[in-house]
Amino acid sequence: MTPLRRIAVIGNSLPRRCGIATFTTDLQQAISTSHRNLETSIVAMTDRGQAYDYPPAVVFEIKDDNIEEYIRAADFLNAGRFDTVCLQHEFGIFGGEAGAHILVLLSRLTMPVVTTFHTVLAKPTAIQRAVMERIVEASSKVVVMANKGRELLRSVYQVPDDKIEIIAHGIPDVAFVGPDAAKAKLGFSGRSVVLTFGLLSPNKGIEVMIDAMPSILKRCTDAVYVVLGATHPNLVRDQGEAYRESLLARVRELDVEDHVVFLDQFVDQATLLEFISMCDVYVTPYLDEAQMTSGTLAYSFGLGKPVVSTPYWHANELLADGRGVLVPFGDAAATGHEIAELLTDDARRHVTCRRAYAVSRTMTWERAAERYVSAFEHARQGHWIKVVARSDTASPESRSPAAPDMQIGHFLSMCDDTGLFQHAVHSVPDRSHGYCVDDNARALLLACALNNPGEQRLSEVLTARFAAFVQHAWNPDTRRFRNFMGFNRAWLEDSGSEDSHGRTLWALGECARSDSNPSRRSWAASLFAEALPTAEAFHSPRAWAFTLLGLDAYCATNPNDFHAGEVRHVLAERLMTILASVELPGWVWFEEGLAYDNARLPQALMVTGMATRTPAYVDAGLRSLRWLMTQQTASGGHFRPIGTAGFGERRQPPRAYDQQPVEATASIAACLAAWRAEGDAEWKAIATRVFGWFLGSNDLSVALVDPRTGGCRDGLHPDRANENRGGESVLSYLLGLAEIRQLARVNSNLTKPAALLAVGA
Incomplete structure (x- = not known):
């Protein structure tokens, strides 16, 4: 999830003379002062027959007795893509009986709402109770300034405790002086x-x-x-x-x-x-x-x-x-x-x-602002679940664009007799960057995925070519896979990265399980077993995760390889250990920062936990994936993958750009693994919504794929899509598409979740 960028506070505003106006203005200024990168604005309530010379912070004005202006305000806030709305509530400042006009606005908002109740009545009238209850229902969080407020919200209005925040009334931070x-x-x-x-x-x-x-x-x-x-x-x-x-x-x-x-x-x-x-x-x-x-x-x-x-x-x-x-x-x-x-x-x-x-x-305004911003963040983290729930009346397929047919024209154009090129200039393969085992391993995974029912298999020659690249990448002297190869077919290194080694093990494991050629399955199992011991010394969590995904497939067909079973246990425990050492409330993750292919970590724990019947692994995977998806869901409900600009930052909300296809594909696969793990259809809906990112359900409303060729742009910049269509991008799209198409077949056949085959890269 991107950092908060725009906050709107609804309430009275100075120069209107009242306590709510003073509070609203002070809160807006405190947040603006303490969070310079956060744009804060006020939607001001104007009382009947009055006019005020509002400051620039007031971006919209509602005459309290004009219900049409509440509707226009909601449209304004939605169009402005505000991340959160903070409502200052007092019955008397809104129009309608018991201030009911504000419900017209709240019911139309697409972003989370945090409501501050300046009054909580112990003995409300029937209409006051009804209005309060609907405001609470529309709010992701509610704020009161005293324990008595929380007590009344719980006892009179049955508001759950975890929805209530107590934030003291802010005060100016001035020195203590005598009179x-x-x-x-x-x-x-x-x-x-x-x-x-x-x-x-x-x-x-x-x-x-x-x-x-x-x-x-x-x-x-x-x-x-x-x-x-x-x-x-x-x-x-x-x-x-x-x-x-x-x-x-x-x-x-x-x-x-x-x-x-x-x-x-x-x-x-x-x-x-x-x-x-x-x-x-x-x-x-x-x-x-x-x-x-x-x-x-x-x-x-x-x-x-x-x-x-x-x-x-x-x-x-x-x-x-x-x-x-x-x-x-x-x-x-x-x-x-x-x-x-x-x-x-x-x-x-x-x-x-x-x-x-x-x-x-x-109680200083600076401290109050920090507490409010924290409440806004928590509201956004929980909002994606609410967005999914609101749309559960339709099937996942009807809520997002239909999955296109599997077209592999661009993918084929990116291949030559050596393997798959890394990069492209627009849609033209770029020979200057040569090849890498990362992408050719992904291509082998795609070949395995297309062996599923209903898909057209890749040709035997092409699949053999990817396998040959992987075989040639193996360096028996270093016991590592090489990664980068020039266009002249000369290796550029003796050993590739830990992550490329782990991803190649994953492809080999999947090939050993589901390749259409028995001889190639045997080859893949043999090379997997030879290359696996090297992974035991790795330090990269993603290399552990990729290896675990490969072990999930390999062990399914080689259950008597006890060494593989031991390695699987060791790597899973390492993920559990780093999660336990880093996890804090609000940061449910394995590392101090977020990077690439993030969802593969929880996916690896879930599939390992299901295969080994270790509930702790499954629970940790589900817990971390839920948190990750709150970070990758925009306030409007669409998928917003973690941007590369935030790589390396410590415990910071993810940056919005640049967004890359590999994140979407990993999230699709992990969400479907979560569905298989706990059977909750919500995960299917989320996976389908993530796939919509490829088709235009994203921050720029730009389709990344060409459905005629199956080509996929390399990602989203803040102002445009990247027009290049490299190997990683096209494979990410096709692997995600294979997952969604298989899901659609399972749904149409009313097949149990366990029947869904695991694919992806």
Whole structure:
């Protein structure tokens, strides 16, 4: 799977004035800042009758009451090939009853969705429950900011635990400073400052704090309560400033005008941080327990401020264990007492400050962004299974283009009386690069595959030619196969690579089992046995895997070769050992990086496990293949083979390009091995979808094959297909085609999975 490239966040956006808008903007900027190669955009919800001068990060705008705009937004996101969508959910920001319009958008998306629930209701109405459940169903992951959210999702909405992520509300990463400098700048020098900020509305409990001021002033005469924030726009629209006026009247009634300051402002983050910095105590006297998230609480706590709060859900968790002070709902006396205690006890206040600041370092926006990006990656890894499941109502053959007829014209044009050429210039064989045993061994595998029922066999002369090349490649002096040969038929080396030796053993093993000529079967078995001991000293995992595939075929017809059986056990255990030593959550693989022919490693373990009745081998093969296929599946569901640009990178998501046919063929064979191992038809569907890569179901929607000649382009670049059609590419296509054609015959005959013959390269 390629690295994440494009993320869209759906939610309100600044300059709209609300907490969701602030959160959405902060999250988008945090991801963009910490992941420079990741393009992050916002799809902004606009409330009825309003217009905003959105920043460039907002790439699409939805008027919340216009259902057509939800549909157009889904089309925009799909066309833009966004990798993941991150939905910020609050019932009130979407149109329709209980915000149901958002379901119209979600139901049309082709990429995974990660939803952040800013509110989780303990007692939802029937329509609220229905909307929540459908959003959960449409989401690959759901995020809450407190344990209480997870508890409610599990108990009220029956969301499985592995679908839920807890990611704390992000906070700015600023240095811990005392309040004096900010007080001087803002005009509050010499005052003990208590602060509340945020949009004003009756549920914030500001009146309780005003009622507490007289008792605070008895013990701290210089105290001032600063209320920073505009009235909530929805409240202004419905009631004007009646709520603010009622608070001012209460201040006058209690005769504390000189000690309560209302600043009717919606400030930018820099100004907000200055106000938080100047306060000695921050207070959130909210009246409703069911407050899952409070950005104001998170920000103040993150700047190391002592917080006095009512025990709403978010505060109850964040301020537990002495990290802040909790007071009963609506209790002005208790609120006043605790604030006065903090204002008059410098030592206690400073200890609380330091403790809050230290604990909050895990909540910075940088850390939150990392957690979100990780959630996006996990969502993508699981999305390919969901994509397959959505299309399971049709047969694998009907979901992908029909497998073409087997045409070998281009393959034949790539052969001469020596063997198969390595490369081509467009479709013209390139003699300057000569031959290699790798490709001629693959050609021998193709000859064996075409011995299956329903295929036209290669001529005896051509098959003998590939066998002769393999025989000539054997160097008895080095006990190794040579690999590269010039056009003048001169070998360019005494010994080839470990991988080429292993691949040649594979071809010999398959030839020993299924060649049409008895004499050649005997020859192949003899040369296999002679060349096998060399492989015991190899270090390449792919050489082990290729050898195991050869042993699977060889041992089937030579069960009394006990040495071959021992080697099979040794090589399989080596694969198991390196898997155990490298595997971590999120990296279920044999090596620190991904390279070429990757799927052959799990395939080798699965076929070995089935043949030797070793379930551990089969399980390891299935586990690693499932992970590999998540890395090789695009968000739209099509196959995206691991690109060569990422070879050599350590534990990094695979690069998208260049994509090569050998990866598709290996994946087809491995998925069908998985189907034979556990009988799950999903693997057949995936194999068929992988084959679609050759026919145009790929990132560029470009067919790589010429169905008239059977030629296959050498791969996909970021902007085009490679027009050359070399030996490895044509063999990869034809071997994959042979697998799919054999699968189609098995399906049409309703044959049991075990009847499917193993072929491939």
